Amino acid sequence: MPGRILIVEDEREMRVMLEKGLTRRGFEPRACETADDALAALSAEDFDTVLTDLRMPGMSGLALCERIVLNRPDIPVVVVTAFGSMETAVAAIRAGAYDFITKPVDLDALVLLLERAVRHRALREEVRRLRQALGREGEADGLVGQSPALRQAYALIERVADVDTTVLITGESGTGKEVAARALHTRGRRRGGPFVALNCAAMPEPLLESELFGHMKGAFTDARTTRTGLFVQAHGGTLFLDEVGELPLSLQPKLLRALQERRVRPVGGSEEVEFDARIVAATNRDLELAVEEGRFREDLYYRLNVINLELPPLRARGNDVLLLSQHFVEHFATRTGKRVLGLSPAAAQKLLGYSWPGNVRELQNCIERAVALTSFEQLTVDDLPERVRSYSTPQVMHEVPDMSELVTLEEVERRYIHRVLEAVGGSRTLAARILGVDRKTLYRKLHRGENEEPSS
Template identity: 65%
Template sequence: MPGRVLIIDDEPDVCDLLDAGLKKRGFSTSYRTSGEEGLDLLATEDFDVVVADLQMKGMTGLTLCERIVGTRPDVPVIVITAFGSLDTAIAAIRAGAYDFLPKPFELEVLRIAVERAVRHRALRDEVRRLRRAAAEAREFEEMVGASAAMKRATDLLDRVADLDTSVLITGESGTGKELAARALHRRSARRSGPFVAINCAAMPEALLESELFGHVRGAFTDARAARTGLFQKAHGGTLFLDEIGDMPIGLQPKLLRALQERTVRPIGGDDEVAVDVRIVSATNRDLEAAVEERRFREDLYYRIHVVQVEMPPLRSRGTDILLLAQRFVEKFAATTGRPVTGLSPAAADKLMGYAWPGNVRELSNCIERAVALATYEQIGAEDLPEKIRAHEAKHVVVATDDPAELLPLEDVERRYILRVLEAVRGNKTRAAELLKLDRATLYRKLARYGTSD
């Protein structure tokens, strides 16, 4: 981990030892042999962390720590001393020290402490930057994000907003597909018209048909009055068909006809009713696979899939996690009246290390809970749910010089393909795109691995 370290100790031999040890471990270092000289250097140059001896002639380490906290509170201070005791540790922490190391210590222990301090500063700076960015972010309505993946999605939404083109929004559950659809409507020429949404997976076929197309009085048992369908209610605006991949196959022909003819016929009715709606659909299903398996009509697929916008999973959005978290902190602090203003570096570190299988929805739930439980102005790691505090990122490392431990290429390929498929939650179309394979090739490989389902 790169970082600039300023060493302050009145013993030149100790400075030389720490300087050489930290340089060998990749840090950029400078040292001074008095607190006054250290403060002078810190006033003209930027350092990520200061390592200072507690017992020095002239200015003591505690006084130095207090001065640094007063003038450069962004720079963490690690205090070292040969007079280690609970009292000195408490005094150092009260003076604003980030960490305390009693002598003698191994250089590896110092390296770990310095890395933690550098990371602490970087995260604190990032949280502060993202707090400002959260207040300024208004690029595409409420869709917060500065990552490349999110910019691709918002740029595409922006380009098609003023068109009447049908848009299919895809992505995992919780990635904000309905939010994207609403933002698209608000940016469109139909913004003054209604935005009507329906979840196609939430009701049985007969009820879904009545909701979409309406019915006349007496059309079926209990139809005591006529009902206007959502197509008519969305006239002049946008109809959002959420979870369209779960629409019953028997209802799909009627939907296709309504999209082609721009008319609907209520259940039990004789007359066609003209409708003017823009269709925006969303799904977390692999619709191409559903078409191949005859669970979704191919002609309907091409009718709704004129433009596809992929909403990226939260785990692929980098520091958007912290940007969104800051937005949620402000939102829930305002609604609950809690005096919470942001995230501590430790909490930010935990949020960045978690995989977020529930995406933005899970992050929102996490921050709402943390705001409710927070003891201080900043959310701490202890305020986060246990599964996030205890989560450890998994890394696959290939590092060996023993030929007997090296894997055959086919085995490496199999493991990687299965890992990609796991990362995209089984979406074979997305996996094929990432792997630069055509779908037929991917299916053959999966069949050979015995995982084609």
């Protein structure tokens, strides 16, 4: 990952070597001889990472690190220290340095370290930007996000909020369908009326009919008083029918007639009652498939699906994950009275890499748990659930493997060793360190079966 690197090194030969080597690897380095020159450069230009020697004439690299951490905490500092000077390196880390590398500098190892530092800074900047965006415009009636997929939903809500057309909200479980329904209500002309919500899957059929249409006193055993149904209770406002795909088939004709006639007959009643409410329904089911299978009436489906508002899954919303996370951090920190300000870059990276099968609801639960557990002002990776910490993108085999390509475990090991060698630019010392073997073992594995001894 290329980036702008400020090199601070008083030895000319080392400075030139680093500058040329990083340029070849795609970075944009700028070299300074002293810490004072580096501070002047930092005040005039922006850099992704500072790479500084610790022992220099004048201001030391440690003092420079402290100044940068104080004045530009957004820029990671990588320090270069002599081999064996671990106490100095530890002091730099305590002063706020991002990481350190020892001399003689292995360019391949340095490139990997600088790439991590640049990514670290980019992620911190993204968290900061999204946090600012949240304060300005990231929230619309509870729908938090700025991704193109969610902006399409915003746009449709704006277009249909003031009309009474029935809306069917679709999307996976946990994507925020009730939040979207409330946004339709609060942005429309019925905002002064009631918002009445019912989960159609939450109660048995006899109670559901009574809940929707109301009942008269004595209509059934427990009907001790007359009760007004939700259609009438929502008069002048919005009736939200969540999980409408779970509505019993026997009740669907009654719902269809209510939608067509704008009047309902209470259970046990002889007269119909008019209502004036906007109907918004939601489901995570495929209603077209339910119609084909005879589990949902086709005419009711078309009556509900006049306008379809489809909410995207969280995995399709990119950096909205961070924006939502920050929103939930602030919410739960306020509710619990804890001083938690946001996410660490490492935690943010884990959240971005997770697939969120439970969508926004799962993320909300994750952040609530993390805020409750954390002992710091920023959520760390250790505060996240195990499933998020350990998640890795599954590798899918798209084709049946060619049997001629199947090889022995010995050959698999040899090929992997070659891959590691390529990744570290041919450095056997670094490759052996990564593989966890000594150089002689590495040589034997590379040349297994050959009668060749390593040269001394």
